[in-house]
Amino acid sequence: MIEYALHEWGSAALRWFHVIAGMAWIGSSFFFMHLDAGMRPHAEIPAGKGGAAWHVHGGGFYEMKKYLVAPASMPAELTWHKWQSYTTWISGFFLLGWVYYAQSALFLIDPAVRVLTPGAAAAIGIGSLVAGWFVYDALCKSPVGKNENLLALIGFVFVVAMSFFYAKMFSGRGALIHTGALMATFMSGNVFRIIVPNQKKVVAALLAGEAPDPKYGKQAKQRSVHNNYLTLPVVFLMISNHYPLTQTSAIIPALVALVTFAGAIIRHFFNHWHADHTKAPWWYWGAAILALALAIWLSWQAAPGRVALLDADRKVAAGAPSAAAQAAEIIQTRCSMCHAAAPVWEGILSAPKAVRLETPADATREAHAIALQAVVTHAMPPNNLTDITAQERQVLALWIAQSRAGR
Ligand code: HEC
Structure with missing residues (x-):
């Protein structure tokens, strides 16, 4: 009878861990984007090579300085921000396995969409996450990657196309969770494959007494910005599996497009807001609310009943x-x-x-x-x-x- 407890607690503990890891990751991501946006010139740092920002928190004042690409020499101590991301992805992957691959008849395989064996469904799920990462990474490294806006547009179309693919393979909630997992894989992949390795190269150059190549910092920043814009849409897709009105297969690509747009533009608002309150583009909120209103209307129009x-x-x-x-x-x-x-x-x-x-x-x-x-x-x-x-x-x-x- 102990299996009752294991079944219940296995799921609860994994979810607890996943949510906490995600909070730590997203929290630090928000914080560093905020910090970056609020950087002001500093006397000790040459123009264009960084800046400083003051923050107050928990009984003390913090003066944060940023050095681009790196300080002149390696500091004695350096804190890395990477395990928040890795543990979020790893716990999320196990949670996906626990809920969607181990109980695929209940949650992932909808015979009205496609008849699949549990093994095939899991293989499609995992295979698409891996393949999706390689496509995204290749896009960023291709000539398209030099044009931020074009890259964002193509990346957006790619994610929506993948949600269409998932909606043809899986149950509605299975499709939404995989779209979210794909974006989350981009995010963790960015940390694991680009941001941290590039920072390691910069550290190695500093230790060798050389000037680090600025391209490493630039690449890392590009991926870090992607992560920032993906955060809100991903969190929505993760919680969508509790809301069946979002799970109608036919509207999933449209829903993913609208929610990704709304989430990204809300982040965009905050990035401006943190840089300069007086220049915050309030109409972004109007656009986000309009997109969400459209999503709500669409989900009701498409509701099967x-x-x-x-x-x-x-x-x-x-x-x-x-x-x-x-x-x-x-x-x-x-x-x-x-x-x-x-x-x-x-x-x-x-x-x-x-x-x-x-x-x-x-x-x-x-x-x-x-x-x-x-x-x-x-x-x-x-x-x-x-x-x-x-x-x-x-x-x-x-x-x-x-x-x-x-x-
Ligand atoms: C094969 C088993 C099974 C059958 C049959 C089944 N359910 Fe469920 N039901 C579940 C599971 C599993 C969940 C939990 C879903 C989750 O974790 O998101 C659930 C959840 C629910 C919930 C709570 C939803 C929520 O998120 O709070 C309701 C209400 C519900 N079912 C109603 C029904 C009704 C009505 C029927 C019959 C028309 C039905 N169920 C048939 C397995 C079943």
Whole structure:
């Protein structure tokens, strides 16, 4: 019986670790971008070769100086910022494996999208992350990489195209998490393959008493800026798997495009804001809000059960007989094998998310959640493992509409 505890705690501990590592990484990324934006000329540092900024925090004042490409000689002590990134990626990779590859029938493979074996699904997932990194890295190193804006545009199109690919391979939530994981792989790959190795080359030059090549600093800065803009979209994609309205396959590329745009432009606002409050481009917020409003509207238009719900409202108005008994029966036969005190579905140890759907009273209590998960969206049953029919969803829709109308 210990497996109950291991299953639950394995997931909880991994997620805890992942979120904390991500906070440490994103926190330091935000901080250094802020620091960079706020750098002012400093008497000891030649113009264009760095600057300084004052910060106050936790009872003290900090004078931070930046040396571009490097100080004249190697400092006695140097703190590297890399393990926040590595541990975020590693824990994220294991979490992806735990949730999506080890339980792929529940979360990753949707036979209505594509029939895959668990092995094939995992191979596509992992293979695409590796291949995606090489494409992105090659883009940055190609002549395109010399033009920041062109590179950003092509990178954006590449990510959206990959989300289209994932939406053709995986369940909606599987597609979103892989798009997020791909961007996160760019980010960690940037730290692991470019930023830190380049900084090591600079350190080696300093130790040898040579002037480091400025190109190393430039390359590292380019990747660091990419990481900064990817942060907000990635975090959205990571949490999207808790929100089924975002998971409709047909809109995933559009959603990824809108959220990436919104997240990046919000970061852009803050980069300006931290450089000079008086010149902050407030209209960026308008653009971000517009993009999010469009995403919300799109997700509702594309919601698989929107039409069924509108139909149900019409039937209620026309005085359709109560669907409660039929709905309870459907929930019994399509949901309760997992959503029970003692589930009979293999691999489900206890009622998922503590949602129990065994009796008509349970159904009434959970009506709102059922409406979202099984009527508005088709998140439940997961990948339709229990073969609920369109007609049965219509009955659930009618029951929901009737209970909303108080009948
Ligand atoms: C094969 C097992 C299985 C079946 C059948 C199933 N569910 Fe679920 N359900 C799950 C799992 C697993 C989760 C947790 C999902 C997650 O971790 O994101 C869940 C979560 C939920 C939640 C909570 C969602 C949340 O994020 O809070 C609701 C509500 C729900 N299911 C309703 C239903 C309904 C209604 C049906 C029948 C139409 C159903 N489920 C059928 C496995 C199942």
